[in-house]
Each structure stands twice: as C-alpha cells, then as structure tokens.
Amino acid sequence: MKLSPLQHVVAQARQVVRRFPLTLLCSFILCAAGIYQQRLSPAMEQK
Secondary structure (H helix, E strand, C coil), X not given: CCCCHHHHHHHHHHHXXXXXXXXXXXXXXXXXXXXXXXXXXXXXXXX
C-alpha cells in the first residue's frame, strides 16, 4: 500500500518524535526562550 505524500510526512514525523523526544523538547524550550527574550528586549529598551 502506497501512502499519500502527506501521510508519508506524518509517518516520518512520528518516527522522529519517537526517536528523539528529549532533543525535540529541548529545542522547543530553547526556541521559546529565544522568542520570549526577543519580545522582552524592545520593552526593556523603551523604559
């Protein structure tokens, strides 16, 4: 049975999440911290 392209991408993503859960969690935390820091920076400059 051949998967559609979208189903193939979802299957691959599921495989990556199972393989590297801690790495993905750390990367999401770092991204969130970076975005938060960038949004906080202009507010600090205005004061």
